Amino acid sequence: MTDRAPVGELGAGAASAKQLIAQTFKEVWKEYYSWETVHSAQLLRSLAAKNPEKPVEFSVLTAESEDDSSEVATSGASFQRYPLVNDKWDGLTRRTESVVVSSHLTPHPPYESCTPISHSILHGDDSNFMPFVPLADDPTFNHQEHAYEYKALAWQQAYRDPETLEITMETARRLVVDGLSAQQIDDTAVLPLILRTTSVWGALWNAKQSDAIVWPGSSRTLCSIPDVSPPPANNLRLRLQDHITLCCRRSDCLQANCFSHSMQQAVINYDRHRYRGAEPFRCLPAQTICGDACTLRRQAVSEHDVSWSAEDIDDLRVIAHLGTPMTPCDLAILCHKPCYEVAVMCRKHGNFYVPVKDQGGESGDADTTDRQGYGSQSTSDILRRQRALALDYAWGPTVRAERRNENAIPTFALVAKLVGTMASIWMRVNDQLFEGNSCRNAQIQRQQHKRVEVKTGEYGLGLFLLEDAKTGDLITEYVGELIFEPTFVCRGQVADHVGRSYVFGLNDVFSVDATNAGNASRYINHAPTRQANVKAIILAVNEDQRIGIFASNSTFQISSQFTTSDTLAEKDIPAGAELFMDYGPEYPIGDKHAK
Numbered sequence: 001m002t003d004r005a006p007v008g009e010l011g012a013g014a015a016s017a018k019q020l021i022a023q024t025f026k027e028v029w030k031e032y033y034s035w036e037t038v039h040s041a042q043l044l045r046s047l048a049a050k051n052p053e054k055p056v057e058f059s060v061l062t063a064e065s066e067d068d069s070s071e072v073a074t075s076g077a078s079f080q081r082y083p084l085v086n087d088k089w090d091g092l093t094r095r096t097e098s099v100v101v102s103s104h105l106t107p108h109p110p111y112e113s114c115t116p117i118s119h120s121i122l123h124g125d126d127s128n129f130m131p132f133v134p135l136a137d138d139p140t141f142n143h144q145e146h147a148y149e150y151k152a153l154a155w156q157q158a159y160r161d162p163e164t165l166e167i168t169m170e171t172a173r174r175l176v177v178d179g180l181s182a183q184q185i186d187d188t189a190v191l192p193l194i195l196r197t198t199s200v201w202g203a204l205w206n207a208k209q210s211d212a213i214v215w216p217g218s219s220r221t222l223c224s225i226p227d228v229s230p231p232p233a234n235n236l237r238l239r240l241q242d243h244i245t246l247c248c249r250r251s252d253c254l255q256a257n258c259f260s261h262s263m264q265q266a267v268i269n270y271d272r273h274r275y276r277g278a279e280p281f282r283c284l285p286a287q288t289i290c291g292d293a294c295t296l297r298r299q300a301v302s303e304h305d306v307s308w309s310a311e312d313i314d315d316l317r318v319i320a321h322l323g324t325p326m327t328p329c330d331l332a333i334l335c336h337k338p339c340y341e342v343a344v345m346c347r348k349h350g351n352f353y354v355p356v357k358d359q360g361g362e363s364g365d366a367d368t369t370d371r372q373g374y375g376s377q378s379t380s381d382i383l384r385r386q387r388a389l390a391l392d393y394a395w396g397p398t399v400r401a402e403r404r405n406e407n408a409i410p411t412f413a414l415v416a417k418l419v420g421t422m423a424s425i426w427m428r429v430n431d432q433l434f435e436g437n438s439c440r441n442a443q444i445q446r447q448q449h450k451r452v453e454v455k456t457g458e459y460g461l462g463l464f465l466l467e468d469a470k471t472g473d474l475i476t477e478y479v480g481e482l483i484f485e486p487t488f489v490c491r492g493q494v495a496d497h498v499g500r501s502y503v504f505g506l507n508d509v510f511s512v513d514a515t516n517a518g519n520a521s522r523y524i525n526h527a528p529t530r531q532a533n534v535k536a537i538i539l540a541v542n543e544d545q546r547i548g549i550f551a552s553n554s555t556f557q558i559s560s561q562f563t564t565s566d567t568l569a570e571k572d573i574p575a576g577a578e579l580f581m582d583y584g585p586e587y588p589i590g591d592k593h594a595k
């Protein structure tokens with residue numbers, strides 16, 4: 001694999017290290033591209049349409065392979081090629097080739113494909129960048145005019161070239177085997193990508209997030225480079241920061257790519273207090289005695305009687321800062337400290353509401369006006385119960401024992417457990433709330449969709465019911481890409497060209513576009529209200545706006561999102577019926593369903 005000098009022979013000097021890294025990089029680059037060119041040619045060949053009468057053998061689509069001029073048409077486009085000479089890699093030179101389109105490729109299908117998704121997705125699109133080249137093989141689509149709307153292709157924006165990433169990573173893997181560390185490699189600044197950054201977004205991290213390129217020269221399975229150093233075990237803030245960055249902040253959300261979830265790095269900043277004011281955190285008064293060590297049992301404990309390490313105090317700050325306002329009894333469980341000690345530390349380091357009235361020893365600067373500042377959240381029965389249960393579950397005796405045995409708690413396991421517990425509790429609370437209730441939110445959450453099929457309908461493809469539905473039943477949910485208004489304007493050109501639009505206006509900010517990604521609901525055709533048998537209703541479900549498609553009829557009126565089906569006139573939509581909904585007054589109405 002290598003004929004380069006080992007690190008030892010090159011000496012420890014920066015110049016030698018640089019030389020070694022550059023040499024290894026060049027080697028890997030050559031190996032990779034000599035494999036990649038052959039592999040790509042094979043892939044292209046496998047994609048060629050099969051023509052049994054006249055089999056065509058074409059390697060790479062270049063002007064050189066144009067041996068049958070009656071079968072090919074050349075367009076003016078060009079691409080960069082890394083040529084092989086006598087099956088050997090010919091250095092890093094690139095050649096510009098013109099693109100030849102073979103007539104043996106199958107024509108574009110009459111319907112553009114659509115990626116199936118079960119919930120709406122948000123790419124965070126930018127209307128300045130073209131997300132994809134639409135109808136690339138449709139000669140009647142005006143690509144030039146379309147491209148005029150955009151500054152660049154979306155993949156050019158913050159594009160991470162997977163090949164450069166793989167070559168960099170393979171270089172690093174070989175260098176690590178040779179005795180260099182990731183930090184030493186980065187210090188030379190020779191590689192095109194930094195392996196580690198002070199945060200988590202270096203090549204090491206990105207490689208972990210990307211699909212692996214499997215190629216013969218890769219030593220990925222043989223050597224793994226130590227990842228960015230994990231945050232110190234005794235630094236709860238950094239560990240949680242990492243966790244919050246990776247997981248959705250909504251405790252009831254288990255989807256990696258939910259609407260609200262963004263991959264921006266989270267920073268737990270004590271200066272920006274979550275509630276108000278600049279206090280590091282606030283604490284609620286203890287209400288009932290939690291045990292022998294409860295602050296309510298102790299008379300005037302002084303801070304001199306309590307000795308906490310800096311890490312312990314920081315843990316308290318983090319927990320109190322991130323959680324909903326808690327009593328010292330709750331905090332005691334989370335901090336694994338006696339309650340009366342927590343109360344002392346809260347007084348010292350936070351803004352502590354001491355117990356009111358007859359709570360011996362701790363006189364009250366408690367003040368209900370201030371407490372109201374927390375809003376209904378801190379007083380909500382559901383939240384309180386949720387928190388109590390979560391504490392019970394997540395910080396039970398096993399975990400406490402773990403903490404005693406090891407100084408380093410497996411934070412991820414703990415936090416995942418806490419988040420998981422919150423989610424399961426939330427689901428249980430939801431179930432209790434929604435039990436026996438045909439609330440539309442509940443139907444959407446439970447995805448109680450009807451069975452449907454897509455087939456030729458009155459206007460192109462249409463959506464048909466496979467089972468009966470009663471008015472008010474959820475048929476399906478309209479899902480797609482969440483796009484911004486300017487993107488909608490740009491995509492309009494494609495919709496005009498194909499003569500079909502799959503965009504549903506959601507709110508002032510977003511529309512849901514099912515053109516490229518969606519489910520069967522994208523095939524529901526339009527009919528005016530009196531002939532429509534389904535209705536789209538936008539519902540707020542767990543902080544997201546979602547579009548439920550409900551069985552409806554002409555007498556169906558929306559009164560509230562919690563209206564139940566039994567308050568509405570029942571009228572079945574029989575299995576086999578095509579579904580129609582009213583697209584709204586602006587939609588150009590077809591002759592058959594003219595209002």
Ligand SMILES: C[S@@+](CC[C@H](N)C(=O)[O-])C[C@H]1O[C@@H](n2cnc3c(N)ncnc32)[C@H](O)[C@@H]1O
Pocket residue numbers: 459460461462499500501502522523524525526527589590591593
């Ligand atoms: C959401 S798609 C519906 C599925 C579409 N029929 C298909 O084959 O993919 C909406 C498009 O269908 C067509 N369409 C739906 N209802 C129609 C109607 N009542 N009259 C004419 N065209 C209709 C229009 O082209 C419209 O832009």
